[in-house]
Amino acid sequence: MEPADIHPDDDHRRARTKLEAAGWRWLARGDWAHVYVSPDGALAARVCAFDPAYALHVRTCLAHSEEPHFQRIAWRADLGAGEIVVMERLEPADEARARALCDAIRGDTPPALRPLRAILEDACAEGERSLGWFGGLDVRPGNVMQDARGQLKLMDPYFVAGKELVPAMLRDVANAARHYSKAQLAAFLEIAVFEEEEHAPGPVLVELRRRVAELEAGEGR
Ligand SMILES: Nc1ncnc2c1ncn2[C@@H]1O[C@H](COP(=O)(O)OP(=O)(O)OP(=O)(O)O)[C@@H](O)[C@H]1O
Numbered sequence: 001m002e003p004a005d006i007h008p009d010d011d012h013r014r015a016r017t018k019l020e021a022a023g024w025r026w027l028a029r030g031d032w033a034h035v036y037v038s039p040d041g042a043l044a045a046r047v048c049a050f051d052p053a054y055a056l057h058v059r060t061c062l063a064h065s066e067e068p069h070f071q072r073i074a075w076r077a078d079l080g081a082g083e084i085v086v087m088e089r090l091e092p093a094d095e096a097r098a099r100a101l102c103d104a105i106r107g108d109t110p111p112a113l114r115p116l117r118a119i120l121e122d123a124c125a126e127g128e129r130s131l132g133w134f135g136g137l138d139v140r141p142g143n144v145m146q147d148a149r150g151q152l153k154l155m156d157p158y159f160v161a162g163k164e165l166v167p168a169m170l171r172d173v174a175n176a177a178r179h180y181s182k183a184q185l186a187a188f189l190e191i192a193v194f195e196e197e198e199h200a201p202g203p204v205l206v207e208l209r210r211r212v213a214e215l216e217a218g219e220g221r
Pocket residue numbers: 027028029030031032033034035044046054071087088089090091155156192
């Protein structure tokens with residue numbers, strides 16, 4: 001299901017403009033992404049400039065589409081260093097059930113949840129191997145939603161510590177570039193949390209942009 005004629009040479013801004021023009025309604029944002037709802041309300045589209053932890057989750061969902069605690073993904077595409085994911089629209093989860101699920105996954109996991117736990121552990125091992133500043137599992141009630149039938153879903157179960165990547169880039173951008181490409185580091189500065197500062201950047205964002213520009217000009221370090 002390709003919404004609004006979006007293709008991989010669109011960037012995250014263009015993708016959002018196209019969604020809005022096609023009648024998708026803005027729903028929510030996190031630190032990394034914006035989420036839209038389809039005109040008929042059935043689907044959600046999550047657009048980010050860069051979010052390697054979520055990309056890991058999407059790959060894991062697609063590889064384990066039988067797992068009931070993962071959202072159904074209808075379509076995805078790269079957007080430069082970012083990604084658009086069209087998936088089933090979820091609702092806020094019942095807090096007590098979400099907490100019980102998270103406790104069960106993190107604690108003494110009952111047999112029924114062991115396959116899910118194994119998938120999450122494998123994905124975390126891949127994250128540790130391949131992603132800089134990977135933070136591991138982010139299984140908490142705030143990252144659980146539910147579908148129309150009440151099935152709980154882990155919607156964003158891993159994280160990259162953006163709050164550590166920022167000082168790491170300020171300290172040594174060339175080292176950060178050993179973990180993420182120049183294009184990815186540039187795109188990191190366009191994730192949702194930086195957007196408020198897009199046109200009036202504060203001192204930290206100004207300095208981050210300067211470091212990335214140096215890197216792009218081949219003078220990093
Ligand atoms: N499939 C979905 N259906 C409905 N709403 C969704 C869906 N996926 C995400 N959302 C909403 O969008 C919000 C942001 O999504 P998400 O958590 O993926 O963004 P994020 O930028 O990674 O957030 P964070 O900063 O917490 O990591 C969620 O808190 C939730 O309210």
